[in-house]
Amino acid sequence: MISPDSATELANLYRTMVRIRAFENAAEIASQGGVSAYGQDAAGTARVRGPLHLSTGQEAVATGVCAHLRATDYLTSTHRGHGHTLAKGADLGRMMAELFGKATGFNGGKGGSMHIADFSVGMLGANGVVAAGLPIAVGAAHAQKLQQDHARASGQAVDDAITVCFFGDGAINRGPFLEALNWARVYGLPVLFVCEDNRWSATTASGPMTAGPGASARAISLDITATQVDGNDVVEVFDAAAALVAQVRAGSGPRLLHALTYRVKGHVSVDPAAYRDPHELAAALQTDPIARLRNRLQTLGHDPSQLDALDDEATAEVQAALDAAFAAPWPEAGAAFTDIQTTGAGTWF
Amino acid sequence: MVLNSQTQAPASAPETLSYAQAAVRAVQHEMLADPRVVVLGEDVGRGGIFGQYAGLQQQFGAARVVDTPISEAAIMGAGVGMALAGMRPIVEMRVVDFALCGMDEIVNQAAKNRFMFGGQGRVPLVARMPGGIWDASAAQHSQSLEAWFAHLPGLVVVCPSTPQDNYSLLRAALQSGDPVVYIEHKTLWGGQGTVDEALQIPLGQAAVRRRGAALTMVSWSRQALLCEQACDALAAEGIDVELIDLRSIWPWDREQVLTSCARTGKLLVVHEAVQAGGFGAEISATVAEATGCRIRRLGAPRIPVGYAPVLEAQSRIGLEAITAAVRAMLA
Numbered sequence: 036m037i038s039p040d041s042a043t044e045l046a047n048l049y050r051t052m053v054r055i056r057a058f059e060n061a062a063e064i065a066s067q068g069g070v071s072a073y074g075q076d077a078a079g080t081a082r083v084r085g086p087l088h089l090s091t092g093q094e095a096v097a098t099g100v101c102a103h104l105r106a107t108d109y110l111t112s113t114h115r116g117h118g119h120t121l122a123k124g125a126d127l128g129r130m131m132a133e134l135f136g137k138a139t140g141f142n143g144g145k146g147g148s149m150h151i152a153d154f155s156v157g158m159l160g161a162n163g164v165v166a167a168g169l170p171i172a173v174g175a176a177h178a179q180k181l182q183q184d185h186a187r188a189s190g191q192a193v194d195d196a197i198t199v200c201f202f203g204d205g206a207i208n209r210g211p212f213l214e215a216l217n218w219a220r221v222y223g224l225p226v227l228f229v230c231e232d233n234r235w236s237a238t239t240a241s242g243p244m245t246a247g248p249g250a251s252a253r254a255i256s257l258d259i260t261a262t263q264v265d266g267n268d269v270v271e272v273f274d275a276a277a278a279l280v281a282q283v284r285a286g287s288g289p290r291l292l293h294a295l296t297y298r299v300k301g302h303v304s305v306d307p308a309a310y311r312d313p314h315e316l317a318a319a320l321q322t323d324p325i326a327r328l329r330n331r332l333q334t335l336g337h338d339p340s341q342l343d344a345l346d347d348e349a350t351a352e353v354q355a356a357l358d359a360a361f362a363a364p365w366p367e368a369g370a371a372f373t374d375i376q377t378t379g380a381g382t383w384f
Numbered sequence: 385m386v387l388n389s390q391t392q393a394p395a396s397a398p399e400t401l402s403y404a405q406a407a408v409r410a411v412q413h414e415m416l417a418d419p420r421v422v423v424l425g426e427d428v429g430r431g432g433i434f435g436q437y438a439g440l441q442q443q444f445g446a447a448r449v450v451d452t453p454i455s456e457a458a459i460m461g462a463g464v465g466m467a468l469a470g471m472r473p474i475v476e477m478r479v480v481d482f483a484l485c486g487m488d489e490i491v492n493q494a495a496k497n498r499f500m501f502g503g504q505g506r507v508p509l510v511a512r513m514p515g516g517i518w519d520a521s522a523a524q525h526s527q528s529l530e531a532w533f534a535h536l537p538g539l540v541v542v543c544p545s546t547p548q549d550n551y552s553l554l555r556a557a558l559q560s561g562d563p564v565v566y567i568e569h570k571t572l573w574g575g576q577g578t579v580d581e582a583l584q585i586p587l588g589q590a591a592v593r594r595r596g597a598a599l600t601m602v603s604w605s606r607q608a609l610l611c612e613q614a615c616d617a618l619a620a621e622g623i624d625v626e627l628i629d630l631r632s633i634w635p636w637d638r639e640q641v642l643t644s645c646a647r648t649g650k651l652l653v654v655h656e657a658v659q660a661g662g663f664g665a666e667i668s669a670t671v672a673e674a675t676g677c678r679i680r681r682l683g684a685p686r687i688p689v690g691y692a693p694v695l696e697a698q699s700r701i702g703l704e705a706i707t708a709a710v711r712a713m714l715a
Contacts, residue, residue: 109469142502154504159468164492170461171493177462178469181422181447198465211488214458221453374503376562378540378587379635 042337048102048269049332050345052094052325055118057349058127059091061357062117062134062148066304082361083134083304085147090118092267092299095324096231097122099272100199100292103280106156109175109198111168113231114149116161119201125153131356137363144366145374165206169215169228172200176219176226176289183225195284197225205236207250216257219289227276227283228254228291231266233298238310254291266294267324270331297322398580404573406547407436409581410554411474415444418472421558423449424459425476425512433478434514434573460486460511464493467507472558477513480529480567494563495538508561510554515543516606516656517689517699518570525570526689526699528605528657533565534634534666540564540587541633543605547577549631552585560587569606590637592644596624599650599710602641602667604630607656607701614706625710633663638670645671650713651679654706659683682709 062083069081090097093115101122104110112119120130125141133140134148141153152160159175162168176198186193206212207230219226230250234241247253251261260282264275272294279290297319301308308316329342372383401409415421423437429451431438441449452459456477463475477483483490490511497507517526533541540562544550550568557564564587593608594615603611608629615625626644630636645651651671653664664681672679684699 111465140502142500142504145502146500150500152501152504154468154501159465159505160497160501162493164488167461167488167493170458170489171465171468173458174462174465174467174473175469176465178466178471181471182469184447185419211457211461214453214455215461217453218455218458218462222450374499376498376538376540378560378562378564382635382638383537 042332042335045270045328045332045335046337046341046345048098048273049325049328049342050349051098051102051122052269052328053346053349054127054352055094055097055121056091056325057353058117058121058130059089061353062087062131063089063091063300063304065134065357069305083148084136085149087134087148087304088115088302089300089304090115092319092323093231093233093296094118095269095272096229096266096294096296097201099269100227100229100276102273103276104157104199105196107194107196109157109159109172109179109196111159111172111175111198111200112161113165113168113201113203113206114161114163115203116151116201117148120151120153120158120161123153123158124156125158127352128356128359129153131353132360132363135360135363136365137360138366138370139359139363143370145370166202166209166211169200169202169206169211170218172198172226173215173219173224176224177222180222180224197227197280197283199227199229201229201231203236204230204232204234204241204245204250207253208245212253216254216259216289216291220257220259223288225283225286226289227279228289230291230293232293232295235298235302237302238306238308240311249293251291251293259289259291261291261293263293263295266296267322267327269324269328396581398578400576401547401551401579402573403547403550403568403575403577404435404438406551406577406579407554407568408438408440409579410551411437411440412443413581414555414558415440415448420470420472421474422466422471423474423476424452424463425450426452426454426478428476432476434570436512436568436573437476456482456485457489460489461493463509463511464489464497464507467509468497468505472508474510474512474558477511479518479525479570480513480515481524481527483511483513490539490563490565491536495536499538506561507563510557510564510566512566512568514570515567516569516571517696520691520693520696522691523688528655530567530633531657531661531663531666534663538563539634541567542587542631543567543633544631545569545572545605545608545629547575548579548583549585549591551579551581552583553587553631556585556587567605572606585631588632588635588637590631590640591629592626592640593629594625594627596626597648598623598714599625599652600641600644600648601625601627601652601654601710602630603627603654604633605656607654610701610703611654611706614703614710617703617707618710623710623714636667641667642671642674645675645677649677651677652682652709652713654682654701656701657683658686660686678713680709680713682706
């Protein structure tokens with residue numbers, strides 16, 4: 036557990052959060068003029084052409100949870116997955132290149148923002164389908180349990196890798212949420228479900244669309260211990276995740292973390308979210324997780340110039356990523372015909 | 385996971401097995417050879433609803449032959465996650481009609497994963513989903529949907545008709561490293577045949593069941609067995625039809641089909657699936673483009689399969705219909 040005055044640890048969290056924020060801000064600017072989900076004309080000159088779902092203002096959830104993970108732990112994410120991916124340790128430059136659709140991106144330009152992934156750090160992919168990551172996560176955790184049990188039975192060293200599954204408040208109204216939670220509990224799998232509750236399901240408020248008190252209550256009804264936290268307080272997220280991750284690693288079965296945050300931007304980057312009450316947004320901005328952490332650090336006597344330096348570092352890193360992504364080559368056309376299937380490869384028509 | 389110390393499948397002389405026994409044997413041998421192979425599905429512990437997993441949980445334990453809740457999306461989705469995490473799952477959908485409850489997981493996840501993530505991972509998964517008309521089981525238990533899956537880049541689609549093919553193709557599917565939609569027929573389980581465990585059949589290779597020069601007939605799954613009977617009846621009349629059992633729907637054996645059609649100049653495709661938009665249309669168009677030969681299709685009318693015998697029969701392509709179509713083409 037973190038102690039509130041552990042300034043070094045807090046500064047590390049701050050660094051991750053400002054890197055995510057800088058990435059999202061830069062990607063947002065680069066997407067202006069790009070494709071929206073609402074039928075605008077094809078992306079003219081935008082560098083990030085496709086739909087871009089920003090996690091601006093939700094940085095504390097990804098940061099506080101992933102601080103407890105290793106590269107050998109698996110992670111599944113959502114369409115709003117840049118923060119999770121960065122916090123899991125993926126290279127920022129290759130992420131930006133993927134958003135640009137360039138050959139140097141993690142997916143070689145085949146996926147873009149909605150399919151950002153870095154398998155080398157256990158990040159098994161963002162997903163364009165709401166709730167689709169949940170069954171995949173329990174499958175990965177099921178494999179981990181089988182492999183761990185096999186190692187134990189064979190007298191080999193047993194790792195305690197786990198899987199973390201991020202999903203949104205909209206996902207709890209899809210069937211795979213129930214199926215995956217039930218599955219995880221039935222088989223006692225090492226998986227931490229994290230409901231990143233940003234209050235919005237695309238352009239509809241989630242509350243009126245959701246019966247009952249939400250993710251935690253649904254988990255508890257399946258005998259899965261759940262903890263609810265202020266998702267804009269990174270220390271609270273970090274502490275709660277520390278306890279839950281430790282329990283999951285210890286073999287206690289699945290856990291759920293319900294983190295309440297707020298989607299500061301529209302559903303996609305070119306959505307002005309004119310459908311919501313401006314007072315709601317204004318109130319949410321008062322709880323900005325980065326500003327709160329900065330205040331806490333300053334209260335603890337942390338030198339503001341050091342925090343400014345972290346801000347500047349993040350800005351410079353993102354600028355370098357933008358420049359590199361811009362300069363990088365497009366994929367070869369032939370790449371459209373690779374990585375599909377081995378059986379019958381070449382029979383594309 | 386409980387692992388058997390035996391790592392090699394025992395070599396044995398060809399023997400007579402049922403279609404279900406051949407499938408059990410294939411899974412058993414792959415599980416012995418590869419500790420990454422696991423089974424996920426409803427009722428698999430008691431052998432599966434058709435006996436196609438008989439004895440496997442008793443041999444390999446409940447951790448590797450996993451009884452699951454009725455959660456098709458989770459069965460298929462967990463299969464994808466397991467595959468990404470280094471396992472080689474068989475996911476049992478019970479019947480193809482129920483695989484539709486896991487459609488996002490197979491279409492948007494299993495089939496897309498490798499490409500979408502730029503080749504970072506692969507999904508070695510075999511999704512078994514018995515298809516075809518199940519006698520007196522009506523519209524939700526009687527569909528033939530192989531064309532749906534053949535339409536999806538990333539998937540392999542297999543429809544075996546004999547015990548030998550079921551043995552060899554199921555092993556090939558498990559070894560392929562690709563997501564495979566494996567469609568056994570709901571009513572072929574008891575069918576007997578000789579199985580040579582040493583015989584390897586590559587995915588994508590058709591089998592010529594009858595040699596002939598009058599016409600090329602292409603079929604698969606149970607319908608191919610009925611086509612054999614039709615060919616024998618026609619042979620008695622002096623009409624020698626070349627019958628090709630496609631076995632794999634994607635990739636399909638164009639070379640054998642095109643070569644045969646070029647020789648006979650006539651193609652009849654026969655399948656149990658609805659004719660409109662069926663895979664026979666793809667074969668017909670390909671053959672037409674390549675050879676210009678005369679073509680006819682025989683598939684079910686575009687009606688749901690009915691319950692009463694007389695209604696169900698309207699969806700079946702019977703012996704008479706096949707022989708009549710051949711005679712008409714040769715007239």
